[in-house]
Amino acid sequence: MTDSTAQTLVTVSAQHARQRPGHPAVVCEGRVTTYAELHRESNRTAHALLAAGLGRGSRVAYLGKESEHYYEIALGCAKAGAVLVPVNWRLTSGEAEHILRDSGAELLLVEEAFRPLVDRIRADLPSLRTVVALAAPGPAGGGQRTWHADRPDTDLDPGTGSHDAVLQIYTSGTTGAPKGVVLAHRxxxxxxxxxxxxxxxxxxWLPEDVNLISLPGFSIAGMGWFMHGFAAGGTNVVMRMFVSEEAVRLIEAHRVTTTFAAPAMLQMMIEEPGVTPETFRSLRKVAYGAAPISESLLKRCLDMLGCEFAQIYASTETGTVAVCLPPEDHYPGSPVLGSAGKACPGHQLKIxxxxxxxLPPxxxxxxxxxxxxRMLSYHQLPEATAETLVGLWLHLGDAGYLTEDGYLFLCDRINDTIIAAGQNIYPAEIEKALGEHPAVAEVAALGVPDELWGDAVLACVVLRPGQQAGPRELLRFLSGRLADYKAPSRWEFVDSIPRNPTGKILRRVLRERHLADRAAVPAQV
Known part of the structure; x- marks a missing residue:
């Protein structure tokens, strides 16, 4: 289904190049890329992709950190009709291999720092015909610009419309196997x-906004926030990775007006030494997600940042923000502060x-x-797609309820996803990795509340008779098998794992036990 008259990343790039050519589109590490430059460089990227034999529907992977070059690649893929597959640079080689294999990526652009990872898995990726190593961006160049330097910068028309695929971001299901969520221009x-x-x-997002991109572009949070700012014609200040001290500096130096962050990130920024309300005087609106904000942190943020706040609820499958707790509900004592908010205009909710x-309210x-x-599909997974996308409705992994006036309160996650600092972590991945240790008989991983990160990973481990292993040894064992941010930060060694009659782990029971045990420990004075 193609609607060539609707907006796409291709048409908007050309529009901005005509209407605001000298306006800064991307600022990264002091380098400024205007909308005219962004358009020309992404055109060259598209011509290079076509010359490499890629075209409409081809998968192009990127493994590296964020920069102006990453977004030139994203737009270049759109202009060639290809689909960008960003790979989380924090993954292990095995995890990255699955994404590259499952996506069928034919070309991979990789920053030199991550080239050794690719070299280890290249032989096992038959569909990957071309690997382009990119020097890290810097004052002297780098990125993909050397690769495409001899290509023309003329406009292209891939014949795609708003309903055509442009992005494939990998998430995971309850089985722990990552799934490629295919998203369209729309x-x-x-x-x-x-x-x-x-x-x-x-x-x-307004044309005059200066938008801080502090979340990674391999996620829908980072990519989506950038693309919304890009679509509006604003200036996007891109961080290669989030560091609170640097985020504060960028906000002040570039007079940032809006950003999206996890509550833990906001807390780190307002606790940076020397910050005052004057530091954040340029902010007009901050969106946050991944976890509700505590009333105490909200009050501190309101006092320090002095701007409007909006909580957003989304998933990779929704493609963008679906539910929002608007600014007017952000005040100390608000009865709906613990909710995810209301359905955004043009969206609907049901339980x-x-x-x-x-179900009724x-x-x-x-x-x-x-x-x-909403997503087009899970890549090459028709059964999983049919389970999640029923008609025009996405059936998500969260359990919750609606109030009479339409506020969504979340109670638990049906699929047991752990969300720590905005990163999705899936118990099955942790359980599989830990289960390979010779001393481990059984293991259950789950998320438990953490004031800073939203969730912390708890591993409940049953050791084999006569075997010994502690957290330190098990963490060493996980190194290289599991990305660092997925490793458990809390451990319990138990006699057995509670299961239901069909053998499914009863994580709720383990979570309740853990919380009860913590509550029983006297506070230290």
Missing amino acids: SFFTLPEAMRRSGQDWID VDGEGRT GEIGQVCVFTPA
């Missing part, structure tokens, strides 16, 4: 348009039971979202 345009039509400004029947069930930005 994912980056439907929400701002719906907000404008409704006259709402819960979250918005269903196990049979798919819609107050009853807990599965959260379902209607959003015009």
Whole structure:
């Protein structure tokens, strides 16, 4: 299905190059790329991709950190009709191999720092025809520009429309096997348009905004926030990776007006030495997600940042923000501060039971979202797609309920996903890795509340008779098998793992035991 008259990343890039050619589009480590330059360089990238034999529907992978070059590559893929597959640079070689193999990526652009990882797995990737090593961006160049230097910068028309695929971001299911979520151009345009039509400004992106991109571009949070700012024609200040001290410096130096962050990131920024409300005087709106904000942290943020706040609820499958707790609900004592918010304009929410029947307000069930930005599919997984995308509704992994006035309160995650500092972590991945240790008989991984990160990873381990192993040894064992951020930070050694009659781990029981044990420990004075 193609609608060539609707907005796409291709048409918007050309539009900005004509209408605001000298306006800064991307600022990274002091380097400024205007909209005219962004358009020309992404055109050259597209011509280079076509010359390499890629075209409409081809998968192009990127392994590296964020920079102006990363977004030139993203737009270049769109202009060639290809689909960008970003690879999380924090993954192990085995995890990265799965994504490259499953996606069928034919070309990989990789920053030199991550080339050794690719060299280890290249032989096992038959579809990967070309690997392009990119020097890290710097004053002397780098990025993909040397690779495409001899290519023309003329405009291209790949014949794609708003419903065509442009991005494939990998997430995971309850089995722990990463799934490629295929998103269309429309994912980056439907929400701002719906907000404008409704006259709402819960979250918005303006041409005059200076937008700090502090979340990684391999996630929908980072990529989506950039693309919304890009679509509006604003200036995007891109961090290669989040460091709170640097984030504060960038906000002050570039007079940043808006950003998106996890509550833990906000806490780190307001606790940086020497910051005052004057440091953040340019901010007009901050969006946060991945976890609700505590009332105490909200008050501190309101006092220090002095701007509007909006909580957002989304998933890779929704393609963009689906639910928002608007600024007017952010005040100490707000009765809905613990909620995820209300359905955004143009979106709908419902709660269903196990049979798919819609439940009335107050009853807990599965959260379902209607959003015009929704995913096209899981890549080559028709059964998983049919389970999640039922008609026009996304059936998400969260359990919750709606109030009479439409606020969504989340109660638990149906798929047991752990969300630590905005990163999705899946128990099955941890359990599989730990289960390979010779001293481990059984293991259950789960998320438990953490004031700073939202969730912490708890591993409940049953050791084999006569065997010994402590957290230090098990962490050493996980090194190289599991990305560092997925490793457990809390450990319990137990006699058995509670399971239901079909053998499924009862994580709720383990979580309740853990919280009860913590509550029973006297506070240290």
